[in-house]
Amino acid sequence: MKGQPAGPQRIVCLTEEPTETLYALGAQDRIVGISGFTVRPPQARREKPKVSAFTSAKVEAILALKPDLAIGFSDIQADIAAELVRRGVEVWIANHRSVEGILDYIERLGALVGLPAEARAYADGLRRGLDAVEAQAALLPRRPKVYFEEWDEPIITGIRWVGELIRIAGGDDIFPELSVEPLAKARILANGDPVVERAPDIILGSWCGKKFRPERVAARPGWGAxxxxxxxxxxxxxxxxxxxxxxxxxxxxxxxxxxIIARWSQRQARSGN
Known part of the structure; x- marks a missing residue:
């Protein structure tokens, strides 16, 4: 007779990535609470109570769920983690920053919930997907210089896994030296001049929690060049x-x-640039 699966049975996910991973592994029944910012998978928002944000959480609501594990990410959630630990909850705060780190995180989470083989298979599938993207990108006629902006005031860039994904997809991140900095405050640009100087061919924006406004970016002093x-x-x-x-x-x-990179590269080839 098959017994209860190993590992924690009542998990609170303080960010989206453990929620998406646990659903992918078929362990969604273990999840008792999620981040209010969760959008993947869509059913999680319908099925699970929302008990946290990025930097704050409803601690009493979390305790009422009687979790045996809470999972979060990075120093941003240090205060939440500390409070939960003080209240007797076991907490895992991951701090992975690279593509390989994400894949390793998936395997570690799978092992934690007693599904190591499933997690390994899932991670291997993701690796194959990345390899396919990289192989396709290698056929492009030109590689663009790419600037990625994760916040606008102040300007923050250089997040490591994004720079690596840009490279895999066929581009070159214009601030590779910043990728070694794990904290956002170390990746702040004092002004936009370095972006102007490095002259990216493509600008990608992802402003956490608000819509990217390309017209505002284009209107910055000197950015017209x-x-x-x-x-x-x-x-x-x-x-x-x-x-x-x-x-x-x-x-x-x-x-x-x-x-985006493929369309740019193909247009450049057609124009003879």
Whole structure:
């Protein structure tokens, strides 16, 4: 007779990526609470109570769910984690920042809930998808310089897994040196001059929690000289698809980036540039 699956049985997901991963592994029944910012998978919003945001949480509501594990991400949720720990909840705060880190996170989470084989198979499938994108990108006639902006006031850029996805999709991130910085405050640009100087061919925007406004970006002092602005190559990648270090970034997120880069490259080839 098959017993209860191993690992925690009542999980609160403080960000979206553990929710999406657990659904993909068939462990969604373990989830008792989710982040209010969760949009993937869509049914999670319908089925699960929303008990947290990025930097705050309804601690009493979480405790009422009697979780045996809460899962969050990074220093941004340190205060939530500390309060839950003080109240007797076991907490796992992951801090993965790279594409390989995301894949490793999926496997670690799978092991934690007693589904290591399923998690390994899922991660391997995501790897194959990335390999296919990279192989297709290798056929493009030109690689664009790409600027990715995750916030506008102040300007923040250089998030590591996004830069890696840009490379896999056939482009080159213009601020690769910032990718080693895990904290957003270390990736703030004092002003827009460095972007103007590095002259990106494509600008991708994903402002966490608000709509990207390309007209505002284009109107910044001196930015009219940037090739991306001159050619109208300013594009939004929805933040749930790229700013969460989980499956979404490795599927729909990179898919959106790859499509933009492919269209740019093909136009350049047709124009003889």
């Amino acid at each position: 940037i090739p991306a602005v001159r050619d109208g190559e300013l594009h939004e990648i929805k933040s749930p698809l790229i700013l969460q270090p989980g499956p979404a970034a490795l599927t729909d997120g990179i898919g959106g980036i790859a499509a």
